[in-house]
Amino acid sequence: MMEKKVNAIDVRNVTKIYTSGNTQTKALKSANLTIYDNEFFTLLGPSGCGKTTLLRLIAGFEDITEGSINLFNQEIVNLPPNKRPVNTVFQQYSLFPHLNVYENVAFGLRRLKKDASLVESRTFEVLELVQMKEYANRKPNQLSGGQQQRVALARALAPEPKVLLLDEPLSALDLKLRQAMRFELKTLQRETGITFVFVTHDQEEALTMSDRIAVINEGEIQQIGEPEQIYESPSNKFVANFIGEANLLSGVCKTPGENGVCELDTGHELNLFVPPHIKQNDKVTIFIRPERIKIEKSSKDKSQLSISEFTYLGNAATIQLKSNNQLINVNLPIEDLKIFKKDDYVDIHFPKESAQVID
């Protein structure tokens, strides 16, 4: 089951500083990460966080300020983009408008001086793969956004890159198409066995497609891990908030240690794991996902939590509990919809492992 993992990309202490005039912008601050061969790896973060910069550094479009990038254990920082065995799918596709679909896809192979017969067979092979074979003679402006997207994919896949870089390739598509393309991309990655490095700001996209995710904010890598890991145990407040809905509740540590106790400002006591660096009476922030919280009816004298908002979503409801200026979001499953209403007093509880002290 456990196979030996091969490092496809090693990013070591990579810093990128943009200088314009007298102002310097640090786009990446000493970033470190390893991407394994045959992996669907996602760089996730808000716009301007440096994720695209990292991708462009790997592709070679930007000069690195500091650090090194290795591709299959070979230093590539000094190679120009046309000498790096990686290909990019651009955000706006950037298909060559004067060439038809076939010539667009064959472009890379032709530049690599492949045999004419190989160019033809490989071009049709990838066009087949993205189901665009019958459009081979069309010009890019005769294609829909989704079709252009497929051609852009085919064009980047045709030269059989060691790593495929994808720069928010789905962001220009409408919702329906975007969702369909997620599965196609994932399937494509599995079928081709090529390492995908995917840049997105869409956490849902990242969670559904990736083998592993690196969350980036303000030029720094916040957390690297599998989607579940990142969702269930975020390493800090930023990650907790950026991915999915999160409650970040403030409280005080009562008992430190593995079987610790923390008291929320709402007065609730929670049993949970308290990391060793937190001592008694330290202020803590506790993270918990809204769907992990279970509520039950209570009365005014027993609980200070009341339902202050009730939002009906059709297949579920989200409610907001209020107490001492603290708001707690809870997802209510469909079967509980009828039981609760606004202004009800409730009590909350949740499994110990689903709450977490967070930095």
Add this chain to the structure above:
Amino acid sequence: MNIQGENKTQNRILSLLPLWIVIGIFMIGPLLVMAVVSLMESNVYGGVHFKFSLSGYRQILFDTNLFDEIEFNPAYLIIIARSFMLALAATFLSLLIGFPAAYFISRQSDRVKNILIFLVTIPFWTNLLIRTFAWIIILGKGGVIESSFNFFGLLDEESSLNLMYTNSAILIGLVYSYLPLMVLPIYASMEKMDLRLLEAATDLYSNRIELIRKIILPLSMPGIIGGSILVFVPCLGAFIAPDLLGGGKKLLLGSLIQFQFSYARNWPFGAAMAMFLLALVILVLIFNARLNRKHREYANQK
């Protein structure tokens, strides 16, 4: 509904009236005069006899010899061919200089770009005649080039490089005069070009030369075609550079026509030549339209 429709048509005709007047007076009118003159008999004292004659056109190809026989005369055909070749050469040279220049300008920062484009247009501020005279000072005997050759001892005082009054001198003059008309349209189409396409091409293993050949050149084709027309057409009819730098030794179409109206007093022949030149230009424009249609598809995409 119907009345409204009629009103609209009337309004449209009325609103276009000034345009038609301008085109009529300044374009169609003079052309008609030329066409009429070309079909008249010449008057040795200038002007024309108002009598229909095709002699103007006939003179382009045929001559009347001493025995009043009409015989084929290739002299003017040679002038036409020479003009055509010179215009073609000037266009090609302008392209050779203009394309890299436009590319260089388009790759600069916005500030530098504006300054450079401004510099390209500066020659238009001075009269072409005066600027062409400047070339006499540069190319002529004892001019800038010869005296610098003298200075470095590459040429003794008595001899001359004989730069002036040659086809090359005319060519230099023509290229100099019309180069901006080549640079500007090419620059415009390069400016519009999506730079990410260059990144994409580099990502797909293009080296610098392939980048220019496979992406930049085809994408700036509308500008190249436009610039070539803008240079070729006036070069075909140019007479300032040929007269001043060519010394009028080798006649070109423009000089020939000018000569017919000024000294030779053969207006019908001059007008016929002008009509012939016009036909030539229209042919080139049709050819251009054909070429452009091929490129319009992707030029429109932006």
